[in-house]
Structures are given as C-alpha cells and as structure tokens.
Amino acid sequence: RKEVEQDPGPFNVPEGATVAFNCTYSNSASQSFFWYRQDCRKEPKLLMSVYSSGNEDGRFTAQLNRASQYISLLIRDSKLSDSATYLCVVNSWADSNSGYALNFGKGTSLLVTP
Amino acid sequence: NAGVTQTPKFRILKIGQSMTLQCTQDMNHNYMYWYRQDPGMGLKLIYYSVGAGITDKGEVPNGYNVSRSTTEDFPLRLELAAPSQTSVYFCASGREVEQYFGPGTRLTVT
Numbered sequence: 001r002k003e004v005e006q007d008p009g010p011f012n013v014p015e016g017a018t019v020a021f022n023c024t025y026s027n028s029a030s031q032s033f034f035w036y037r038q039d040c041r042k043e044p045k046l047l048m049s050v051y052s053s054g055n056e057d058g059r060f061t062a063q064l065n066r067a068s069q070y071i072s073l074l075i076r077d078s079k080l081s082d083s084a085t086y087l088c089v090v091n092s093w094a095d096s097n098s099g100y101a102l103n104f105g106k107g108t109s110l111l112v113t114p
Numbered sequence: 115n116a117g118v119t120q121t122p123k124f125r126i127l128k129i130g131q132s133m134t135l136q137c138t139q140d141m142n143h144n145y146m147y148w149y150r151q152d153p154g155m156g157l158k159l160i161y162y163s164v165g166a167g168i169t170d171k172g173e174v175p176n177g178y179n180v181s182r183s184t185t186e187d188f189p190l191r192l193e194l195a196a197p198s199q200t201s202v203y204f205c206a207s208g209r210e211v212e213q214y215f216g217p218g219t220r221l222t223v224t
Contacts, residue, residue, distance in 0.1 A: 004156075032211050043204055043215035044157070087156070091211050101172075102213060106156040 006105040021108045023088030024070045032091035078112045118216035126222045127195040135190040137205030146188040150201040195223045
C-alpha cells in the first residue's frame with residue numbers, strides 16, 4: 001500500500017464551483033500534514049498545513065481525520081488561477097537513522113474552466 | 115531573500131557523462147533535500163542532509179552523490195548519466211517539516 005494516495009483526477013470544474021480533494025495515508029503514526037500546490041512545470045509550493053482542528057485560509061479549508069487516516073482540501077468559489085496540481089504531503093517517522101520523512105502523494109490535477 | 119536557487123535550469127547530457135546540479139539556499143535552514151519528479155509521478159527523495167557535513171540516502175540514491183560542506187550549498191552529482199535519470203530535479207530546504215523548493219533543473223539524458 002502506498003504511503004500517501006490521491007485521486008489523480010483531473011477534476012474539471014467551472015469557475016465559482018466548490019471542489020474537494022481527499023488524500024489517504026497509511027502510517028497511523030504520521031505527525032504532520034500539508035497541502036502543496038504545483039503549477040505546470042514549476043516547483044511545489046506550500047499551500048497550507050493541516051491541523052487536527054481543521055483550518056481555513058480564505059477560500060481554502062483543510063481537514064484531518066486521524067481515525068480514518070485521510071485529509072481533505074476544499075476550495076470554494078474556484079478561480080481560473082486555482083488550476084494546478086495539489087499534492088498531499090504527510091510527515092511520518094521513517095526510522096532512527098532517517099528520523100521524520102515527508103511523503104508526497106502524486107497529486108490531484110484541477111482545471112477550472114470559464 | 116532569493117530562497118532556494120538551482121542551476122542550471124536545463125541540461126542535456128549524453129549517456130555516460132557526468133554533471134553537478136547546484137543548489138543554494140539563503141534561509142539558514144539546516145535541512146536540505148534533493149528530489150526527482152518523473153512525468154505524472156510524485157516526488158521521490160534522492161538524498162537529504164540535516165546539517166553541514168551530514169548526508170543520508172533517500173528512496174532512490176543509486177547513480178547520485180551529494181556533499182554538504184556548508185549550510186547554504188547542497189550539490190547533487192550524477193556520475194555516468196543514464197537515460198533513466200531523465201527527470202526534473204528539485205532541491206528543497208527547511209527546518210524539519212515544512213520545505214521550500216527551488217525552481218528545478220530539467221535534465222535529459224540521451
């Protein structure tokens with residue numbers, strides 16, 4: 001089973017729509033969770049951290065469900081500029097030599113259309 | 115601040131050639147990382163460093179070497195390039211959890 005799994009999409013949504021992505025992780029001892037955004041042919045950039053209590057940043061809301069081992073990202077009022085790939089990232093304890101390691105999902109592709 | 119810078123942006127290598135991908139960060143981060151990203155695939159960790167003088171292998175280290183003589187620099191060396199090393203290479207730095215990525219180096223080996 002992969003460490004971090006995401007639906008690759010693509011999700012095609014019209015401007016103004018609400019869209020949600022889920023991500024599941026396999027390591028129940030995972031400590032930290034993030035969503036990164038990656039534009040085509042660009043580097044990943046941190047979008048937001050995901051806290052146990054959930055967190056919101058403008059049109060973006062992230063939720064964590066530890067019992068079911070998944071995190072979600074909700075985007076409200078989608079903009080054309082939201083078109084990108086969204087990477088789910090989980091920080092887990094690897095081993096005593098490596099310490100914590102970030103595990104990246106393959107990403108979910110979002111295309112917002114006019 | 116420039117953040118994380120990588121050079122070159124693009125490179126074409128012939129099979130068997132060697133090269134060094136440069137990575138520099140100006141955020142005084144202890145942790146630095148090298149990833150590769152193949153088309154349609156996730157990021158795979160090649161090597162990482164938790165501080166100057168300390169490096170360790172990631173998931174896919176074969177065919178690569180690194181060094182970390184300063185906090186700022188973390189070069190990645192490819193010896194005897196192979197077509198399987200055609201990829202986009204990202205360097206990142208951070209304090210342990212959050213990571214900040216450089217713009218990447220697109221490498222083609224033919």
